[in-house]
Amino acid sequence: MGDCQDSGQKRWDHLRKVLERPGPFCHPDFEPSSDILDFIMTACKVLVVGAGGLGCEVLKNLVLMGFKQIHIIDMDTVELSNLNRQFLFRRKDIGCSKAEVAADFINKRVSGCHVTPHFRMIQDYDDLFYREFHIVVCGLDSIVARRWVNGMLVSLLNYEDGVLDQTSVIPMVDGGTEGFKGNARVILPGMSACVECTLDLYPPQITYPLCTIANTPRLPEHCIEYVKVVQWPKENPFRTLLDGDEPQHVSWIYEKSLERAAQFNIPGVTYRLVQGVVKNIIPAVASTNAVIAGICATEVFKIATSCCVPLNNYLVFNDVDGIYTYTYEAEKKENCLVCSLIPQTITVKDPTKMKLKEIYTLLTDSAQYRMKRPGLTTNINGKSKTLYLTALRCLEEKTRPNLSKTLEELGLSDGSEILVVDDTSPNTMIIRLKYLSGDVEMN
Amino acid sequence: MIKLFSLKQQKKDGETTPRAGNQKKASAAQLRITKDINELNLPKTCNTEFPDPDDLLNFKLIICPDEGFYKTGRFVFSFKVGPNYPHEPPKVKCETQVYHPNIDQQGNVCLNILREDWKPVLTINSIVYGLQYLFLEPNPEDPLNKEAAEVLSSNRRVFETNVQKAMRGGYVGGIYFERCLK
Numbered sequence A: 001m002g003d004c005q006d007s008g009q010k011r012w013d014h015l016r017k018v019l020e021r022p023g024p025f026c027h028p029d030f031e032p033s034s035d036i037l038d039f040i041m042t043a044c045k046v047l048v049v050g051a052g053g054l055g056c057e058v059l060k061n062l063v064l065m066g067f068k069q070i071h072i073i074d075m076d077t078v079e080l081s082n083l084n085r086q087f088l089f090r091r092k093d094i095g096c097s098k099a100e101v102a103a104d105f106i107n108k109r110v111s112g113c114h115v116t117p118h119f120r121m122i123q124d125y126d127d128l129f130y131r132e133f134h135i136v137v138c139g140l141d142s143i144v145a146r147r148w149v150n151g152m153l154v155s156l157l158n159y160e161d162g163v164l165d166q167t168s169v170i171p172m173v174d175g176g177t178e179g180f181k182g183n184a185r186v187i188l189p190g191m192s193a194c195v196e197c198t199l200d201l202y203p204p205q206i207t208y209p210l211c212t213i214a215n216t217p218r219l220p221e222h223c224i225e226y227v228k229v230v231q232w233p234k235e236n237p238f239r240t241l242l243d244g245d246e247p248q249h250v251s252w253i254y255e256k257s258l259e260r261a262a263q264f265n266i267p268g269v270t271y272r273l274v275q276g277v278v279k280n281i282i283p284a285v286a287s288t289n290a291v292i293a294g295i296c297a298t299e300v301f302k303i304a305t306s307c308c309v310p311l312n313n314y315l316v317f318n319d320v321d322g323i324y325t326y327t328y329e330a331e332k333k334e335n336c337l338v339c340s341l342i343p344q345t346i347t348v349k350d351p352t353k354m355k356l357k358e359i360y361t362l363l364t365d366s367a368q369y370r371m372k373r374p375g376l377t378t379n380i381n382g383k384s385k386t387l388y389l390t391a392l393r394c395l396e397e398k399t400r401p402n403l404s405k406t407l408e409e410l411g412l413s414d415g416s417e418i419l420v421v422d423d424t425s426p427n428t429m430i431i432r433l434k435y436l437s438g439d440v441e442m443n
Numbered sequence B: 001m002i003k004l005f006s007l008k009q010q011k012k013d014g015e016t017t018p019r020a021g022n023q024k025k026a027s028a029a030q031l032r033i034t035k036d037i038n039e040l041n042l043p044k045t046c047n048t049e050f051p052d053p054d055d056l057l058n059f060k061l062i063i064c065p066d067e068g069f070y071k072t073g074r075f076v077f078s079f080k081v082g083p084n085y086p087h088e089p090p091k092v093k094c095e096t097q098v099y100h101p102n103i104d105q106q107g108n109v110c111l112n113i114l115r116e117d118w119k120p121v122l123t124i125n126s127i128v129y130g131l132q133y134l135f136l137e138p139n140p141e142d143p144l145n146k147e148a149a150e151v152l153s154s155n156r157r158v159f160e161t162n163v164q165k166a167m168r169g170g171y172v173g174g175i176y177f178e179r180c181l182k
């Protein structure tokens, strides 16, 4: 167990055949070597985001492919309904952290593995945490979370004179499934299409016209949606927000939906359907998860070893009726709000003297920017702050006093980022402040 | 396609230059709403209010129509922009009680782009124009207030009188409306 000569074991022979010999499908820069397997086993740090249906599969695949330095993060706990497909969990684990149970299971089962669990929200960690990884692989069911990880990885990019420093790129492999459909993609932040570039690809939540559900319901879903959207806020039966995990709430919606369905002679309202509509659940299919996770793990392996050219860059999979896959290259959007942002540095001699007005004037007057009416916002300790916005009178009046404040008074510090939006460009610009005073470590 | 890691620079820990400040970054939703707001081009009948200027995700839109049935009225809408914007539309409620075929007593608004026809390319501006249009052309085909819709399709004069009555403050069809004249 935990033997450092692990890579010499016979069980890795199949990997060695791929990593220690050239082949027709190799990456052009691939140099076969026994060091590659060592890299996977000792140095390559992979973060698995999500320990659910996809996460369990991805984790298992990665460790059986030789990856050992794996971290897994998930804030959820094991539920009874997970047990049919999230195979690292047992009945006794119900209520425990998914990340911890999964890590524990793998560490016991696969010798020499060091899976580190994080029973946390992805947002609990900052750039210092994410920066540590070579590759991040996501198995999430939430678009918000995907967008967050994507934004984080993009923000880790370093640019020197506007040119991307490729060593700062942390590839993101992202899998997603919905019933019998799935997709897998490889994102090289700053280089290929990111989550935000292709936001329109994500299917919108199913919604029904409000007037239809209010007046001419035809489907059982219309009745449930009406109770959820109109009746709940109106009657507020439990004096709290609707919680789809609260059986009392779901029962209330169920009963009211039955009443409404009876009124319009609509059959088909069941408790399960109510749960589905309220929580927006699409049934998870174990085989789809297995396929997508297999593809994701393979991509991680390809990126880590360069033994093969990675997926370029978006694969869709569908096994509703037979099996169908298709791969295409999603295009990077030139004006992507997230990955087209290249930070510009502004050097500040004395933040106790420099006023926001000076930055504003620089943006409007200097030949480099020539902006018309830039809007400036920032984030201070995780809270957004509007520095100056001119588009709306009410905001302009409230934020105008900021112009005559110094950067220090505004709470800006060395490394702070100011977002700049302006009519002259479809892109948002990021200004990174670099303070010269008290700057010991730089250079 | 690049080869991302050469084996020489395989060690990750400790090699990165620590950068000052772990301030959280603006979320994608925040980036987008800032842009939307900076590009807002309000018609002269509309105004906004930001109770907290640092919070661009929650604000109010005030519409004072200058023509149509609702001329001289003042209607307040609350906008709540969620973390999944623009994948999901903002939540918009009418805070003013209004006698309108497409707005109900709870302030729900039947406007297609607020629900089923929302697309990420749409902006806050699109919604502002959509709402403004609702006051110029109330639509009896998509009713939320069925009674008002029926009156509008059967007798526009009666509808007009009802709107006036409601805006001055009073009962229409057994429902009390608060005064909302400008």
Ligand SMILES: [Zn+2]
Binding pocket: A193, A194, A195, A196, A197, A198, A332, A333, A336, A337, A338, A339, A340
């Ligand atoms: Zn992008």
